[in-house]
Amino acid sequence: xxxxxxxxxxxxxxxxxxxxxxxxxxxxxxxxxxxxxxxxxxxxxxxxxxxxxxxxxxxxxxxxxxxxxxxxxxxxxxxxxxxxxxxxxxxxxxxxxxxxxxxxxxxxxxxxxxxxxxxxxxxxxxxxxxxxxxxxxxxxxxxxxxxxxxxxxxxxxxxxxxxxxxxxxxxxxxxxxxxxxxxxxxxxxxxxxxxxxxxxxxxxxxxxxxxxxxxxxxxxxxxxxxxxxxxxxxxxxxxxxxxxxxxxxxxxxxxxxxxxxxxxxxxxxxxxxxxxxxxxxxxxxxxxxxxxxxxxxxxxxxxxxxxxxxxxxxxxxxxxxxxxxxxxxxxxxxxxxxxxxxxxxxxxxxxxxxxxxxxxxxxxxxxxxxxxxxxxxxxxxxxxxxxxxxxxxxxxxxxxxxxxxxxxxxxxxxxxxxxxxxxxxxxxxxxxxxxxxxxxxxxxxxxxxxxxxxxxxxxxxxxxxxxxxxxxxxxxxxxxxxxxxxxxxxxxxxxxxxxxxxxxxxxxxxxxxxxxxxxxxxxxxxxxxxxxxxxxxxxxxxxxxxxxxxxxxxxxxxx
Numbered sequence: 225x226x227x228x229x230x231x232x233x234x235x236x237x238x239x240x241x242x243x244x245x246x247x248x249x250x251x252x253x254x255x256x257x258x259x260x261x262x263x264x265x266x267x268x269x270x271x272x273x274x275x276x277x278x279x280x281x282x283x284x285x286x287x288x289x290x291x292x293x294x295x296x297x298x299x300x301x302x303x304x305x306x307x308x309x310x311x312x313x314x315x316x317x318x319x320x321x322x323x324x325x326x327x328x329x330x331x332x333x334x335x336x337x338x339x340x341x342x343x344x345x346x347x348x349x350x351x352x353x354x355x356x357x358x359x360x361x362x363x364x365x366x367x368x369x370x371x372x373x374x375x376x377x378x379x380x381x382x383x384x385x386x387x388x389x390x391x392x393x394x395x396x397x398x399x400x401x402x403x404x405x406x407x408x409x410x411x412x413x414x415x416x417x418x419x420x421x422x423x424x425x426x427x428x429x430x431x432x433x434x435x436x437x438x439x440x441x442x443x444x445x446x447x448x449x450x451x452x453x454x455x456x457x458x459x460x461x462x463x464x465x466x467x468x469x470x471x472x473x474x475x476x477x478x479x480x481x482x483x484x485x486x487x488x489x490x491x492x493x494x495x496x497x498x499x500x501x502x503x504x505x506x507x508x509x510x511x512x513x514x515x516x517x518x519x520x521x522x523x524x525x526x527x528x529x530x531x532x533x534x535x536x537x538x539x540x541x542x543x544x545x546x547x548x549x550x551x552x553x554x555x556x557x558x559x560x561x562x563x564x565x566x567x568x569x570x571x572x573x574x575x576x577x578x579x580x581x582x583x584x585x586x587x588x589x590x591x592x593x594x595x596x597x598x599x600x601x602x603x604x605x606x607x608x609x610x611x612x613x614x615x616x617x618x619x620x621x622x623x624x625x626x627x628x629x630x631x632x633x634x635x636x637x638x639x640x641x642x643x644x645x646x647x648x649x650x651x652x653x654x655x656x657x658x659x660x661x662x663x664x665x666x667x668x669x670x671x672x673x674x675x676x677x678x679x680x681x682x683x684x685x686x687x688x689x690x691x692x693x694x695x696x697x698x699x700x701x702x703x704x705x706x707x708x709x710x711x712x713x714x715x716x717x718x719x720x721x722x723x724x725x726x727x728x729x730x731x732x733x734x735x736x737x738x739x740x741x742x743x744x745x746x747x748x749x750x751x752x753x754x755x756x757x758x759x760x761x762x763x764x765x766x767x768x769x770x771x772x773x774x775x776x777x778x779x780x781x782x783x
Contacts, residue, residue: 331355
């Protein structure tokens with residue numbers, strides 16, 4: 225469709241980005257390390273890693289991978305750890321060595337871990353000791369040649385590193401017993417690499433940088449092939465979008481979402497390295513008391529998160545007492561941002577919660593709201609530079625403006641395809657580069673995209689489409705509701721009906737009150753027939769509520 229959104233672009237943002245500035249992510253790191261050498265790059269648990277130190281340590285790890293481990297260009301190396309200083313060191317070491325990063329969720333079961341290692345043909349893994357027992361259970365079924373283990377405190381400096389590692393292992397008992405013969409400690413790999421020469425291999429934008437596995441919430445995880453070109457394009461698109469708001473070498477971003485997730489990887493790690501910013505790594509954001517305490521130590525200027533993370537902070541004691549004066553950018557993605565949360569966030573922090581939209585297969589950013597947005601607008605924003613979007617029916621025909629269709633995307637950030645899965649690739653990626661997202665959306669006359677819901681999550685009530693996001697957004701506005709999920713359950717009269725699963729904020733809240741509220745705010749076929757209260761709702765690694773798991777639980781209970 226015509227790029228009607230360009231007329232609403234922020235000042236200074238071009239229609240197209242420059243794809244020629246960098247040939248690889250290697251060059252992005254090199255430029256920043258040279259330009260911002262003594263400035264802080266990453267902080268965690270009271271220790272700061274400067275750009276000069278990041279340059280040296282990532283170079284040492286790259287040298288170990290090439291000269292000691294004997295890996296060659298294109299080999300796959302897995303990372304399995306939460307937000308620690310070791311992550312960016314290992315990440316950039318792998319990329320500098322011309323290897324491919326395979327990010328793995330540390331909370332995976334042995335079955336899930338085994339699938340990704342085997343599917344990507346990983347031969348080397350860097351893993352936090354806390355999760356080494358999971359690997360130990362399946363390592364014998366893999367072709368792994370090198371296992372590098374790390375402890376939480378390895379890069380915190382003496383004596384803190386020794387104290388933290390002792391506490392994690394022997395006081396908090398957070399490291400289950402594991403046995404991985406011939407595993408090498410991460411500090412030893414760095415030491416051995418420091419003694420080796422290193423010549424950085426030449427890379428192009430066509431070389432693969434990541435096999436980024438989809439979360440598996442809609443089926444078995446598939447590895448999206450993301451090239452250096454894909455990632456650089458999205459990096460340029462995102463940084464161009466906020467260039468008027470953020471200053472080079474002066475920003476501090478709170479990184480609570482895990483860096484192994486594509487949203488945080490691009491928006492926090494890569495973008496703020498390019499900007500010469502400082503990323504404050506939050507290792508365990510579920511510890512809200514500790515999280516708020518850490519926030520109080522920094523005059524942070526940016527924060528990213530998902531709706532549930534922002535909701536959790538808003539309900540955490542002491543959060544509303546923090547100094548939000550320096551805060552410039554609050555960016556929400558990964559799941560729909562609910563109006564009630566966005567409005568409460570703006571009231572509390574004085575800064576609007578800017579919603580963005582992306583997916584793993586698009587590196588990930590597709591749409592972002594204007595950074596100068598004054599208030600929540602129920603939109604996922606405008607397509608970013610060099611990006612085309614359209615909404616289509618099941619036959620692939622474009623639907624008129626304002627009508628609901630499947631959102632499709634084309635741009636330089638769109639993946640090459642799924643690793644070793646041509647049939648799955650063909651289902652979502654056309655020959656001319658259009659990606660079917662699986663998300664239902666509308667595009668208004670101003671070019672703003674409004675996400676309706678996941679196509680697979682839609683509830684069909686007596687022939688009427690009910691989109692869970694809409695129902696959840698309404699119910700989230702009830703004062704007594706902390707979290708809510710809407711799913712469809714079978715019904716003999718209408719095919720399906722709406723069921724709500726709610727975590728209470730007010731323990732006196734009743735199902736009748738919820739139903740009455742819905743009758744006031746939703747048309748009849750969208751009303752919930754069932755309301756169930758839970759202590760918690762199942763979530764993905766970034767805090768996205770898993771409706772699929774709730775539906776599966778419902779099927780089991782009905783069997």
